[in-house]
Amino acid sequence: MTLTLWFGVTLASIGVSIIIAILRASLGPTAFDRVLAVNTIGTLVVLSICVYGFFDGRPEFLDIAVLYALINFIGTIAILKFFRHGTLGDHLPPEDKHHG
């Protein structure tokens, strides 16, 4: 069963992509480049958890990946809300409809 070889190849490619995304996160001129890179890193980490679960033959990892996918999304939306309002919602100013 040389499946672990292919899982290793996938893990290596995900690792390279995470390094490239970290490079974009550090270089990114605007803050939204960084948020985008961090969101992509989150998705890549979800994939690496799934593939590592298969690589190691332990299906429990998939539950962790489900949780991580949800938290990653919530984190991205929270960061964006913080950019727009300067706060996460305890005392929101009566903001106008469209423009921040």
Place this chain on the structure above:
Amino acid sequence: MVNDMLIFIDIARQIIGIGALLLGSLAIVIGALGLLRLGDVYQRMHGAGIIDTGGAGLVLLGLLLLSPDWTVAVRIALIGGLLIMTSPTATHAIARAARFSGVEPILSTDSKEKEG
């Protein structure tokens, strides 16, 4: 006869799974390169989109085909469903936030006409 068919299906399942896995990892690397080298935030979202749809989709499809039993397959399908719903929404939210906070997209490639 039926036994040969089952064996054939099993081998085909593994081959297609490994193929999908490799194609997915290729798409992930291409998406990451796109994320790195494209012009501005809005173009880089294309790279992030490739990772979210192509890379994640193919890798999870490969894992779905290679999964030993149905409980693992259900969890992989759940993760796939979640990623399909959350990552486009997140990318849209980033684009909207960037647009409203005044990040101007590069509409024309400056290299062609200088006087723009």
